[in-house]
Amino acid sequence: xxxxxxxxxxxxxxxxxxxxxxxxxxxxxxxxxxxxxxxxxxxxxxxxxxxxxxxxxxxxxxxxxxxxxxxxxxxxxxxxxxxxxxxxxxxxxxxxxxxxxxxxxxxxxxxxxxxxxxxxxxxxxxxxxxxxxxxxxxxxxxxxxxxxxxxxxxxxxxxxxxxxx
Amino acid sequence: xxxxxxxxxxxxxxxxxxxxxxxxxxxxxxxxxxxxxxxxxxxxxxxxxxxxxxxxxxxxxxxxxxxxxxxxxxxxxxxxxxxxxxxxxxxxxxxxxxxxxxxxxxxxxxxxxxxxxxxxxxxxxxxxxxxxxxxxxxxxxxxxxxxxxxxxxxxxxxxxxxxxx
DNA sequence: CAAAACTTTCAATAAGTTTTGAAAGTACAC
DNA sequence: GTGTACTTTCAAAACTTATTGAAAGTTTTG
Numbered sequence: 001x002x003x004x005x006x007x008x009x010x011x012x013x014x015x016x017x018x019x020x021x022x023x024x025x026x027x028x029x030x031x032x033x034x035x036x037x038x039x040x041x042x043x044x045x046x047x048x049x050x051x052x053x054x055x056x057x058x059x060x061x062x063x064x065x066x067x068x069x070x071x072x073x074x075x076x077x078x079x080x081x082x083x084x085x086x087x088x089x090x091x092x093x094x095x096x097x098x099x100x101x102x103x104x105x106x107x108x109x110x111x112x113x114x115x116x117x118x119x120x121x122x123x124x125x126x127x128x129x130x131x132x133x134x135x136x137x138x139x140x141x142x143x144x145x146x147x148x149x150x151x152x153x154x155x156x157x158x159x160x161x162x163x164x165x
Numbered sequence: 166x167x168x169x170x171x172x173x174x175x176x177x178x179x180x181x182x183x184x185x186x187x188x189x190x191x192x193x194x195x196x197x198x199x200x201x202x203x204x205x206x207x208x209x210x211x212x213x214x215x216x217x218x219x220x221x222x223x224x225x226x227x228x229x230x231x232x233x234x235x236x237x238x239x240x241x242x243x244x245x246x247x248x249x250x251x252x253x254x255x256x257x258x259x260x261x262x263x264x265x266x267x268x269x270x271x272x273x274x275x276x277x278x279x280x281x282x283x284x285x286x287x288x289x290x291x292x293x294x295x296x297x298x299x300x301x302x303x304x305x306x307x308x309x310x311x312x313x314x315x316x317x318x319x320x321x322x323x324x325x326x327x328x329x330x
Numbered sequence: 331c332a333a334a335a336c337t338t339t340c341a342a343t344a345a346g347t348t349t350t351g352a353a354a355g356t357a358c359a360c
Numbered sequence: 361g362t363g364t365a366c367t368t369t370c371a372a373a374a375c376t377t378a379t380t381g382a383a384a385g386t387t388t389t390g
Contacts (some may be wrong), residue, residue: 001283003294006282010276010282010298014276016272017272017273017276020268021269022186024186024379026377026378035297036297037290043336052379055379055380055381055382056292058337058338058339059338059379062338062358079335079388080335089301089304104182104185104186107181111174114174114313115166117170117171118170118171118302119167121168125168125202126168127211129168132200132254133201135254139255145327146330149330158307165310189347189348208367217349218350219351219367223367224368224369244357244358244359244365245365287336
């Protein structure tokens with residue numbers, strides 16, 4: 001397999017995968033492209049490579065920068081902005097985990113905490129509701145702590161954890 | 166907060182949350198409704214409660230059954246089918262993890278393994294590509310093992326792990 | 331300062347996804 | 361077998377989300 005093919009395959013698949021976990025195709029593909037390219041790329045180059053519009057590149061490079069996994073780079077003597085991706089995979093994983101925690105866990109905790117305030121009568125329905133939602137809250141809190149720990153710990157914590165299991 | 170309100174809040178929010186992690190609103194809301202209801206419910210009751218069509222209920226109860234978190238229940242003397250949700254939260258988490266692993270991790274491993282077959286020339290591009298994709302593969306393999314372990318272990322493994330950290 | 335080189339915005343459009351509801355299918359009761 | 365009580369399917373419609381591209385904005389250069 002040639003490098004060109006392998007890169008194309010990787011970028012294309014990253015786009016599909018991205019969609020399956022809530023990241024749009026363009027955003028995922030831009031990220032994949034930057035991840036495997038040696039040099040930082042301009043908007044023009046990304047447009048050309050992925051065959052997408054200027055506006056699309058602009059919106060999604062911004063989103064990637066908001067996530068903190070892509071940066072702008074300026075080259076002296078050139079007005080164009082160049083984009084490059086964070087290439088340390090553990091750092092990338094850390095950021096993705098932080099974002100997913102923000103999107104998935106935090107709103108869940110908010111809701112579960114809120115509905116704990118249901119008034120305590122003796123009905124079967126109330127008992128059941130409290131039981132289910134508080135177990136869910138308990139579990140979610142634990143998952144949250146685990147993710148927090150991962151995203152705060154040093155680079156090798158995760159690998160050491162895996163070894164221990 | 167009254168039980169009715171709390172349930173409505175929970176169901177509504179579950180729908181929103183679901184969408185943010187790739188489960189459609191109806192599927193998430195049906196699940197939430199079954200999760201907090203004492204009795205198994207019929208298609209009619211779900212339609213009524215969530216104000217959605219028969220077809221929608223049918224498609225999504227089926228999807229939930231495919232995931233293994235909702236079951237059909239037949240009551241003797243009644244032809245209607247009743248639906249009820251798995252209420253053990255750890256069991257639920259286990260199933261969700263299995264599904265996410267299937268949807269998110271497995272296709273990623275497939276792609277990463279495939280592109281490892283890039284031909285080894287000495288170019289900077291090839292070196293870079295191999296480095297990034299093999300690190301990604303390594304990390305993904307480890308995450309995969311962790312999830313597998315979680316979904317195979319006994320009910321308390323996760324809680325014990327959290328305690329140890 | 332004005333023109334050039336670029337980036338950003340946003341309304342319109344396209345693409346993708348979910349939902350509906352009527353029609354077709356199935357199984358039970360008599 | 362026929363009627364009835366249900367479940368399932370699926371094409372069309374509604375809704376949601378992503379993408380385009382032209383116009384507006386910004387910064388640099390001479």
